[in-house]
Amino acid sequence: MNEHESSSALLKAAGLRATQPRLRVLSILEDSTYPLSVADIASMLKRPSVDQVTVYRTLETFVQAGIVQHLELHQGRSYFELATREHHHHLVCRSCGRVEDVEGCEMDSMEKKVVKKSKHFSTVSSHALEFFGDCKTCVQTR
Amino acid sequence: MNEHESSSALLKAAGLRATQPRLRVLSILEDSTYPLSVADIASMLKRPSVDQVTVYRTLETFVQAGIVQHLELHQGRSYFELATREHHHHLVCRSCGRVEDVEGCEMDSMEKKVVKKSKHFSTVSSHALEFFGDCKTCVQTR
DNA sequence: TAGCACTTGCAAACGGTTTGCAAGTGCTAT
DNA sequence: ATAGCACTTGCAAACCGTTTGCAAGTGCTA
Structure with a gap:
């Protein structure tokens, strides 16, 4: 099973559809060694770009599913990192x-x-x- | 020296004018045993009311003067407490x-x-x- | 007590985040 | 393999805590 397939399985196990934006956001979080802001993530999502709103909704969905953790670290902005860490x-x-x-x-x-x-x-x-x-x-x- | 006079002296020692809004904000912070949000403080300032903007500016001034400490505790909102604690x-x-x-x-x-x-x-x-x-x-x- | 500089109040801008809605797309059952 | 539906996305606009601009008001100094 390659990386993409396992991410897809992870989402499905959480009862979520494995959509392109979700797989890409998840991959970005998996590759990072530190928490990322929404702006960080959105700026990494080019070609094709993903709407900021979708990033917010995706992260909120991941938080609800227990995949991702929400942090408030700096000036009231949201940061996210994998909950598995x-x-x-x-x-x-x-x-x-x-x-x-x-x-x-x-x-x-x-x-x-x-x-x-x-x-x-x-x-x-x-x-x-x-x-x-x-x-x-x-x-x-x- | 009563409470009002000592607060006034505290402000002047910090190079600040002892205005009514400042004295009242300071008094509210002195009376609280826990950090207050801007909304908390503004809601305590009735008769005569003090503009929210003034509360923000007063608190920022106090932070710069080292009188007050700025905390981020909950959902990106600002909380404040006396720095002397x-x-x-x-x-x-x-x-x-x-x-x-x-x-x-x-x-x-x-x-x-x-x-x-x-x-x-x-x-x-x-x-x-x-x-x-x-x-x-x-x-x-x- | 007059005058100036600092402070306040009001209105409007700002920036991160959320919501509404129509168009798009995974997934399921055929 | 594919049609259909429910869930998801993108766009525009609303939202809300906070900041800024500016004219009017007010402590403080001389």
């Missing part, structure tokens, strides 16, 4: 929005502590940890 | 956006590890850690 965190450039993965998470026990101390919450289902700094490119252009 | 994190309701403070941070050493392992970043200046769950009100209404 191991739990990790991100390093975000405050200036340009560049994102890099950070492996390793020592937070497993922390969630339990948090919910124990909370007044208004009875469950904590996830957490987000982002580090902010200036990437080497942006540091130079100051 | 001790470093802490937040617990955010995925459903309604309710925010609660989480005291204690064991992340001091983590930033150093992160920058050491990073390819593209040479400095990490801050981090954000948010926990997500369902607050007790939202759990009930499911």
Whole structure:
């Protein structure tokens, strides 16, 4: 089974039609080692181009299907990465929005502590940890 | 020196005019034990009301002056809290956006590890850690 | 207390995201 | 293999939080 066929099977297993735009968006996410914004993805979809709206709808569909994870990392914009990736965190450039993965998470026990101390919450289902700094490119252009 | 006078002095020390809208926004932030959204603040400013635009500009001014901290916690919306508060994190309701403070941070050493392992970043200046769950009100209404 | 510079309110622009609707296209059953 | 239907896509326009331009208003200084 080649890459295209397995992506197609992945979509069908999730009850989704294996359309051209979906296969291409999925392939882009599979090839990336860091989360991508909608603009990133749309700009990679040329010849033939895919409408921005379709990208939004495709990603939302993938999120609902549990294939993709939605992140808010920078200035209220949406970023997406495959949900199959191991739990990790991100390093975000405050200036340009560049994102890099950070492996390793020592937070497993922390969630339990948090919910124990909370007044208004009875469950904590996830957490987000982002580090902010200036990437080497942006540091130079100051 | 009463509360109003000390707020006024705080603004002047930062090189800012102690205008009515600024004093009222500052007072609202001082009274809150958790971060507030722009909508939260604007809705508390009645009789006489303060324009949303003024709230945005006031908060931006406060951020520039180092009086207030800008947070992105939920669906790309802006939240603000006093910068003078001790470093802490937040617990955010995925459903309604309710925010609660989480005291204690064991992340001091983590930033150093992160920058050491990073390819593209040479400095990490801050981090954000948010926990997500369902607050007790939202759990009930499911 | 007069005058100026800074601040505010209003209207309109902005940019990322969402929605409505008609045209297009995978998939299923023949 | 193919016809038909339901789901998907593209386009245009709406949406909503936020920002900008500009004239009127108001703290602060002399």
